[in-house]
Amino acid sequence: MVHRLDPLVIRHTHRVPVPDGPAGEGAVAARQFDAALMSVGFKLSAELLEHLSGLARDTVVGIAARTLRTVRELVGDHVRHNVYFIDFPAGVPDTFDFWMRCVAEALADDTTRANTLRQLSTGVVDLLTLPAYGAYQHTYARMLAHHDELIAAAGDRLTVLHRGGSSEDELTSLYLALAGSPTPLGEEALADLRELAGHCADGPQPAEIPVRENRAVLNLARVMAGSEPLLDTVTDVLRLACAFAGGDVTLRAPTRLRALPRPVRRTLLAGLDAVVAAAPAKLADVHAHREMWKRLGERLHPHEYPRWPHAADVFAVARGEKAARSLDGRVEELLAAGDLTGAVALLKSAPGKLFRSLDRLLRAARTQEEREAVVAAAEQTVPDVSGRVVLSVREHLHNRARETGERRVFVNRLGRAWVTDDTRPPVPAPARDRLIGALDAELRRRLPATDHLLIDPDVLDVALPLSGKATAAGLGVLPRGSVSPVDGELLRFFVYWKQTERTTDYDLSALLLDADYATDSWLSYTNLREVEGEHSGDITDAPDGASEFIDLRLGAVRSACIVPQVDIYAGEGFEETEESFFGFMLREAGQRGRPFEPRTVRMKSELRGPGRVALPLAFLRGSDGRWRAKWLHLYLKGAPAANRVEDNRVTVATLLRGIVEREQFTVRHLTELMTGGATTVTVWDGRTLPAGPVTYIGLERPDGLHPASRIITPENLRDLIPA
Structure with a gap:
């Protein structure tokens, strides 16, 4: 049953889970498997081919079937790709000639002649009313017969699949990697984590879960397995409620909150009560999602549980019956009163918010003393800011030195983009440069030490994935x-x-x-x-x-x-x-x-x-x-x-x-920070590999690296982002 989840491992890691036995004569089946993979641009590593050759034939065939199905889907070969023009790219006509041919065929058809003549009399013809337009005129098999076989070329893609451990070990490793990701996951990866969390609920758990939506997915699995959820903000409880409803744990899209079983209601209310009892100031977080809280209150019936009064306070705040001043509101009051120094002092209690506000604060500073207060606060709190935010602010400040002030491009977490005029004054250069120096020093401090760094030059200009939302699923x-x-x-x-x-x-x-x-x-x-x-x-x-x-x-x-x-x-x-x-x-x-x-x-x-x-x-x-x-x-x-x-x-x-024209924070920038001290740096020539263990960073994992090497490819590039 566990093999059902093996495709997740193959997609995310390009590793094939394999058992240690039973032993047998699987060499022929393994070579056939390798040949079938090569027809779709994949190949078994030497180690994996050797291991499969020593397994029983039926075991190899089962692994091959699962793997081939997965890689075909990964590359888009699981569907039939037909074309309208059967000889494409040959035989594509001039556009006007093609349209006239479609009109002629419509006039020759008794069922469409009259309508086509009426359209021609007006001078405008709707292409969609022409029978020959917009629909395949031949079968997929007939189209294939018109094309010669592909001639192999040295430049054809060949993605190597490597040997994994047992299915359970690989699934656990993938689960820990996704659950402990320092950046938000993409939609597909979050769905995969949801499936893995249910399977791995009773096994090892990540030491830290930095991303809140990941925590919501894990909390659902924990509750379903009979364990207590991990909650330390009121929003954690709201995300968990959305997870129970099968909704959006990112809270970007509205979730239809249905009636919840009494045990679930008790779990959510008890968790909410404990969070607020430990830190009443967290009631202020309710304002960000007050309408959702109102709807959740209608499902939880907090008045039925007087033993959890702090939980009832959450819904009172949502309804406006209880005051809870938010940090953002207090900061805005200070800025409106011209007290920038007071606003900065308050934001030091929330380092992440301080860093996201640095550009605005520096622009608002009227004196050198105020600018000094902003920069000093950032320098003092940077050790408490997540690596993802440090990198994001570092990239932002670098580009602020280059922006023309004419147009700004915005891209939200869903990939929706829009453009607007840039009316911002520049950030003062001395403050910007000092902050960049402080951020680089902090990143250098956090990056892990490595004795030997092996780098594929083609990966140097790859942007660090500060969010999984900035990368689509695929190959x-x-x-x-x-x-x-x-x-x-x-x-x-x-x-x-x-x-x-x-x-x-x-x-x-x-x-x-x-x-x-x-x-x-x-x-x-x-x-x-x-x-x-x-x-x-x-x-x-x-x-x-x-x-x-x-x-x-x-x-x-x-x-x-x-x-x-x-x-x-x-x-x-x-x-x-x-x-x-x-x-x-x-x-x-x-x-x-x-x-x-x-x-x-x-x-x-x-x-x-x-x-x-x-x-x-x-x-x-x-x-x-x-x-x-x-x-x-x-x-x-x-x-x-x-x-x-x-x-x-x-x-x-x-x-x-x-x-x-915007410069991203790339692998090149990060490796420049990593290469201080005694680190040996080798730019890989695509042929010779070092004999000992290395930290390898590249677009694809080479076959033959030392087994103790740390390997970073696009599939786990997020691991480069310091905690």
């Missing part, structure tokens, strides 16, 4: 703001979606911009062919799933920037479809192959965000002529329907300028 996905090399002659984007109930039309497009972010051209269903590439054709309904592709010859691209985007023309949003994902492939010119070839997929990410326009990443050509990917993970609000690349060019260009 080869990097955090927002990261830069990674793109090497290949042909760049092919793809999108796949499968609607749940309503007719749903997603449109894959690519916007090509010059060095000043002005539009050069675009590829979309309204412009199927350009000098640089081709569009595979518009699909307008996806009851069984649909795919669209764009092919670009990088050597022919004259623009400085390529921005793929997915526009929702009609139907279900990204979070409503049964499944939706985006990705890109890289090929050499002579490889041929099917429109979708898993071995050439470099990235596949889930599309699960707000808004009606998705911007997963952009491709930038550097001064050296090489292309690099800049990871965005952004969603624009868009229009309710009929979103098109032509209509959002200005917004996309403005957003892109703000993201591209």
